[in-house]
Amino acid sequence: MLISRYSTPDFNPYGDAAPLPPNPDWSAPRARGRLTAVVSLPGSKSLTNRELVLSALADAPSRLRSPLHSRDTTLMVAALRSLGVTIDEVAGPGRFGPDWVITPADELLGSTTIDCGLAGTVMRFLPPVSALALGPVMFDGDEGARKRPMATTISSLRALGVDIDSDGRSTLPFTVHGTGRVRGGAVTIDASSSSQFVSGLLLAGARFTDGLRLAHNGDRLPSMPHIEMTIAALAARAVNIESAAAGEWSIDPGAISARDVDIEPDLSNAAPFLAAALVAGGSVTIVGWPSATTQVGDDLLDLLPLFGAEVTREADRVTVTGGPGILGVTLDLSTGGELAPALVAIAALADSPSTITGIGHIRHHETDRLAALATEINRLGGSVTELEDGLHIEPRPLHGGLWQTYHDHRMAHAGAIIGLAVDEVVVENIATTAKTLPEFAELWQGMVYGASDGSQSISSIPVAAASHFPAPVSGSDESGAPA
Ligand SMILES: O=C(O)C1=C[C@@H](OP(=O)(O)O)[C@@H](O)[C@H](O)C1
Numbered sequence: 001m002l003i004s005r006y007s008t009p010d011f012n013p014y015g016d017a018a019p020l021p022p023n024p025d026w027s028a029p030r031a032r033g034r035l036t037a038v039v040s041l042p043g044s045k046s047l048t049n050r051e052l053v054l055s056a057l058a059d060a061p062s063r064l065r066s067p068l069h070s071r072d073t074t075l076m077v078a079a080l081r082s083l084g085v086t087i088d089e090v091a092g093p094g095r096f097g098p099d100w101v102i103t104p105a106d107e108l109l110g111s112t113t114i115d116c117g118l119a120g121t122v123m124r125f126l127p128p129v130s131a132l133a134l135g136p137v138m139f140d141g142d143e144g145a146r147k148r149p150m151a152t153t154i155s156s157l158r159a160l161g162v163d164i165d166s167d168g169r170s171t172l173p174f175t176v177h178g179t180g181r182v183r184g185g186a187v188t189i190d191a192s193s194s195s196q197f198v199s200g201l202l203l204a205g206a207r208f209t210d211g212l213r214l215a216h217n218g219d220r221l222p223s224m225p226h227i228e229m230t231i232a233a234l235a236a237r238a239v240n241i242e243s244a245a246a247g248e249w250s251i252d253p254g255a256i257s258a259r260d261v262d263i264e265p266d267l268s269n270a271a272p273f274l275a276a277a278l279v280a281g282g283s284v285t286i287v288g289w290p291s292a293t294t295q296v297g298d299d300l301l302d303l304l305p306l307f308g309a310e311v312t313r314e315a316d317r318v319t320v321t322g323g324p325g326i327l328g329v330t331l332d333l334s335t336g337g338e339l340a341p342a343l344v345a346i347a348a349l350a351d352s353p354s355t356i357t358g359i360g361h362i363r364h365h366e367t368d369r370l371a372a373l374a375t376e377i378n379r380l381g382g383s384v385t386e387l388e389d390g391l392h393i394e395p396r397p398l399h400g401g402l403w404q405t406y407h408d409h410r411m412a413h414a415g416a417i418i419g420l421a422v423d424e425v426v427v428e429n430i431a432t433t434a435k436t437l438p439e440f441a442e443l444w445q446g447m448v449y450g451a452s453d454g455s456q457s458i459s460s461i462p463v464a465a466a467s468h469f470p471a472p473v474s475g476s477d478e479s480g481a482p483a
């Protein structure tokens with residue numbers, strides 16, 4: 001099996017501070033025929049980082065089984081450790097790395113700096129936690145992170161009684177001056193540019209002295225399933241959270257229970273693999289699909305048929321089979337903006353035009369995704385027009401070329417999807433996929449070139465495509481396939 005880079009429990013692929021990985025260009029594999037692939041994916045970023053935060057704030061040790069090991073979760077672990085939380089790696093059932101056992105600190109410590117990288121979940125979830133620490137906590141991140149909106153986090157914490165020094169900025173860097181306690185109470189915010197402002201406050205709210213009564217008053221609230229995920233994670237830890245009306249939440253002050261949690265595979269990261277079946281033809285199966293989930297990636301089962309795919313499900317296996325062509329779509333994707341890059345890539349290869357709206361907020365993701373998708377598809381001969389809150393895509397015959405990724409893992413996924421159908425697409429900085437799926441290129445090459453559940457040896461992948469990846473150590477998967 002190809003988990004060799006993660007087979008030693010204390011191995012951290014990016015070092016403790018999870019710096020940016022190197023940025024190799026990558027020749028996107030061209031599909032040679034119809035796919036018949038079975039893919040097993042690592043854990044969900046959104047679930048892993050929520051459960052890490054809640055475990056750090058809990059009343060006893062918790063265990064995360066099969067968590068995601070990626071840049072975003074490594075940054076979260078490093079940040080919580082620097083606040084005094086103990087996080088131990090222990091062997092677990094996951095194919096992609098060890099479990100984590102999280103032991104909360106008696107008292108969270110300040111006097112530290114938190115590197116957010118480019119992780120929205122770190123920059124929006126940890127300032128409320130750091131306000132519960134004793135001493136100053138400085139937040140900073142990648143150059144691109146300094147462009148992401150943070151005003152709502154800063155102003156809401158100030159309204160709840162927290163002292164923040166932002167030197168007049170409404171972005172990173174800033175310093176939270178924790179005093180060990182947060183008054184809490186009522187606050188109204190505008191979360192129209194990211195649901196993470198809501199989730200960040202809700203995750204810590206039970207630990208505020210007066211709890212939290214949170215209201216959103218912006219003109220829209222994107223990514224509602226991610227807020228539902230936060231609510232479900234809190235409820236599972238016996239936090240009393242209620243939503244009396246849309247855009248309003250209240251949390252009683254109290255303990256957050258410890259938990260032993262199985263982390264589901266990342267269903268948003270399933271998007272490019274399932275998209276591949278539409279683009280290349282044939283079928284792709286994802287194993288381990290949960291029967292019930294709060295992940296927005298579950299919506300792919302309804303979204304992909306709109307493009308002409310057939311979706312079948314047998315126990316925990318979801319199979320997507322491409323149709324004779326690809327249909328254009330008209331979609332409001334406001335609930336699932338993080339699925340947009342993969343869906344736009346499919347639309348660029350469709351037989352008729354598409355319009356995807358409700359995603360103005362993804363201009364504030366890892367990069368301005370509307371501009372990035374339009375620029376890169378048009379560079380390859382496409383015709384994509386930016387709308388205020390979405391994209392209009394007129395499919396055109398595309399040609400090869402360099403696909404820029406802007407440090408955005410999902411831009412890399414989109415380039416890989418297009419490269420399946422278009423000769424000589426080279427994805428710049430494929431390593432940016434390490435943000436949420438360090439195994440992306442290995443799994444993708446396995447899907448295209450043969451056995452794909454991580455069981456294929458990198459040595460059977462054509463050299464030009466494999467050259468950017470370290471050789472696996474050894475081992476075999478559960479079916480006995482050689483590594
Ligand atoms: O809370 C979360 O885990 C996330 C919320 C969403 O953010 P936005 O509401 O900013 O889109 C999503 O796009 C992001 O990938 C993860």
Ligand SMILES: C=C(OP(=O)(O)O)C(=O)O
Pocket residue numbers: 118119120121338365366410436
């Ligand atoms: C928007 C995303 O990430 P983040 O958690 O950094 O906001 C994403 O993964 O698509």
